Amino acid sequence: MSSAFTPEQWAYLEAHKNDSRVYDIHWFYSVPIPVSVLSTAFRLWAKKAGKNGITLDDYLIIFATICLVGECASGLGYGPPHGMGRHITAVSAENLKIFRKGDYVFSHFYDLALGSVKLAILAFYYRVFIVPIFQYVVLATAAFIVCWEIAITTTLAVVCRPINAFWDDNVKGTCLNLVTFTYFTNISNLATDIWIFLLPIPVILRLQLPLTKKLALCAIFSVGLATCVVSAIRITVVLGHGSPDFTWATVPLGAYSVFEPLGGILCTNLPIIWHMYRKIHSPLKNHLSSGQTHSSRPSRPSRRPSSLDESLNRWLPLPATNSQVELTQDGKGLHMDPTVMRPTPAAFWNRVEGKGEDEEVGIALPMHSIVVERGFKTEVTRSPESKPEHPGMRKNVYEVRKR
Template sequence: MSVFTPEEMAYMEAHRNDSRVHEVHWVYSVPIVCATISTSLRLWAKRAGRNGITLDDWLIVFATLCLIGECASGLGYGPPHGMGRHVIAVDPHDLMMVRKGDYVFSHFYDIALVMVKLGILAFYFRVFAVPLFRKFVVATAAFVIAWGIGITVTLALACQPIEAFWDSDVKGKCLNLVNFTYFTNITNLITDIWIFLMPVPVIWHLQLQMKKKLLLSFIFSVGLATCIVSSIRLTVVLGHGYPDFTWSYVPLGAYSAFEPLGGILCTNLPIIWHMWRKRQALFPDTSTFKTQRSSTAIPGSGESRRSRIARSLGLSNADESQGDSQSRTILGDEEAGWAPEMHDGNSHPDRAQFFGKVERVHAESQEVENGETSAGVAPLRKSRSDGPPKSAEGMRKNVWEVRRKR
């Protein structure tokens, strides 16, 4: 008995020569190119900016390799074996190869998602030195690891024996792939929303201008676009259970490739964006790559009540122990509000301005004295009746008063 209705059979017969092979080629080729270029630029920007390669970079590199493996398996097992054509136009051996490719493809997909999430969480842990926030990051990472192990092991044992996954002639007991895919997508979507919204409350407790808070919130929330891809993928999950799977796998595979790509781009683009924003030179030895310490106010000076409450809740942005390079990578030293450094008293803006005035007045007075002496004018030390020039007297008086204040 056929698994297709008469109407479905009639439709496939009428469209036997239809093909979506060209779609398969570009939906798997584009993610390979985009992920490779963006991750390479990320690593170059980190090395050029002398920030070093850290754990989050290695995790994103591994996620990129998994995405490349996912798309490569889709290209290798897909179009050459009939993917993109109706199942009635594909011979049984090719049908088995398409199912085998789906088995490999799904493993790469799940691991890529886990690595992207862990890379983002590792990035959060380095940038935000807030104890309470870091506890949430570690707890979320533990859940992601457990989730990844669970779905990977479940998929690996989806059929008993495992050959029944791709060979329809082998009798065995298999997991309901539609229900499993629904579970994977729903939990993945919830986790994505949680991860991308995690830093927003911390950002709004930073001592930054409103426009910078909005910009940071936008940068860290742009990953929510991948949630849209996950939501759309839910609508095509039924392709795993549809008998004409060589045709229905095309949109499912496309969303499965672009979903981890979206996460990789969301972690790479802010770092690349900072590189272009700073207009850095092509060679890392130029001065544009040298970090400059900005003067920040002494912690605790002029602190608002809101800041004190935030500190008591563990959401303060004042952490003396941090000097994180990644915060400088995204915002620059002058904007990295969550990585303040302790300075001596001379770095205070008011004191720096005060002593700057002293030096300028002293230099001007010296120039006046030297100029009058070289012109043959009598020294400024004259009798009280003559009196010195008013400008020189005023400048000497200012220097004396300023030095007395010091």
């Protein structure tokens, strides 16, 4: 092992033998697990609350979340306990072998998580944007991503012949150049990310919407470009794979390898969660604001009868007379009826609910009272040759009050 380092490098490693990045590894492999699981769980809750059902993009995001959890778990299980985060001079040969096995598993989870996120975003585009030409482009892009994923996974599976030469230095075999392979994976991944996240922008700009809403939609669908930034930064640390002190140098590469798929999962989940939050929060906010408005206004009697009052009979006390008077409409005019009945509560609610039931069981009115039925039109129909039986009689309660 000492032949891989210059005397100066070897002296540096011996001087910093006790340095450790284990704490950093623990937090950046631990945080993505609850964040990804919770965001996907909230996404499924939002889909269920909106009664939209589980679609293909949801299943793909679930699979991507499982792959990300597996990636982080393999990083935690095979990393710090077996030398990751420490200089290679402080790690035993047996721990190096276990660490490399974990790196092999970790890389497979990483590739599967990336491919699943890309396909989930494309499935979401296909479901939301019902534009035939755009959907054809989405399908073509999805086909390319599937082929890309198969090629990457297959190449990684046979990166060494025999495969145990990947983690065991004592096994003689041939392996691909990991630095070159990782560069190819990252550059192609970055190119497809940029293409996917810019894909819906032309369709959004052609929508019949105000400019502000178009820009807002473009911003929402372009949030995933932050993932492209992570991919670009990851390219700068790829050389850690080729470093002789790889247990120390691959720590930044491992961090970006988990946050890159995490960013894709969040960019896919958050718009759906935010949409459902606004859908639930807006009616509640309107209800609370309307309640505060009503409570802040002082109660005072209305000058005009309410719509509910207008649909019912109005009882007005008048000066004493020798008879009871009911105003009705029979197509010929107004007439006197000495037996006046007051509607029962059942008839009241039937009229309020609009059931149109006219059956009323009544009780006799008190003496010296008059009831005005509001069910007639503004102008009372009269025969041409007859004169009103009660000239000067007001037609409605409002005019009686006004008089």
